C-alpha cells in the first residue's frame with residue numbers, strides 16, 4: 001500500500017499545509033481518510049481525479065476534516081455522474097445528514113443541480129459523454145460507521161475505533177488499515193492528556209503499525225506539575241509502547257511548525273521514540 005499525505009494542516013488556512021486528508025492506494029482502490037479544505041488541490045497534484053477515488057472515510061465532522069468533500073462529490077458527479085458509480089462514503093453519525101443537506105433535493109446545491117439536470121446545454125454535455133436523456137442527480141448514499149466498525153474489501157480491511165476528541169458534540173474515529181500484513185494507522189484528532197498518557201483505545205489502533213500518522217498540533221515545554229507528560233511525549237510514548245515502526249506527525253499549525261519550536265519538539269519525540277520519525281509535510285509518500 002502507498003500512503004500520500006494530502007493535508008497535514010489545521011483549521012488555520014495555510015498555503016503550505018492543506019487541512020487533514022490522507023490517500024491510500026491499494027491495487028486499483030484509492031481510499032481517502034478525511035478531505036479537509038485544500039485537500040482536493042493536493043489530490044490533483046498527485047495526478048488523481050475525483051473519479052479515481054473509490055472510498056472516502058471521515059474521522060469526524062470538524063470542517064478541517066471534511067470541507068473539500070462537497071468539492072470531491074461535485075467534481076466526480078460533474079465528470080462521470082450517471083455513467084459510473086460514485087466512491088463509497090463512510091463517516092460518523094451526522095455524515096448522511098451533511099451530504100443530504102448539500103446534495104439532496106432540498107440541499108444547499110439544489111439550484112445548481114436543478115440547472116445541471118435540466119438546462120439543455122448541461123444535458124447536451126451529459127449526452128456527449130455517453131449519458132441518456134435524463135441526467136441523474138448526485139448519489140447521496142452514506143454508510144455511517146462507529147467504534148468497532150470493520151469494512152472488509154478484497155485487498156484490505158479498515159477498522160474504525162473511537163478516539164477521544166470533542167465528544168459529546170462530535171463522534172470521532174481513528175482508522176487502522178491492514179493490507180498484505182502491513183498496517184497503516186491514523187489517529188485523527190485526539191486528546192493529548194499529559195496526566196494519563198496516551199488514551200487506551202489508541203494502543204489497539206496503533207499496535208505494531210508499520211506507519212502511524214499521529215495528531216500533534218499542541219506542544220508543551222514547561223509542565224505545571226512534575227510527572228506530567230508533555231503533549232509530544234504522549235505521542236512518542238504511544239508510538240514506542242505500541243511498537244510502531246514509523247511515526248509521522250501531522251496536524252501542524254503555525255505555532256508548532258516554526259523554527260526553534262519544531263526542532264525542540266522533534267528532539268523531545270526522539271528522546272522517547274527510537275523508530276523512524278518524520279515531521280509530516282503535504283505530498284510526502286510512504287510505501288508499505
Ligand SMILES: [Zn+2]
Pocket residue numbers: 060062165189
Ligand atoms: Zn477535530
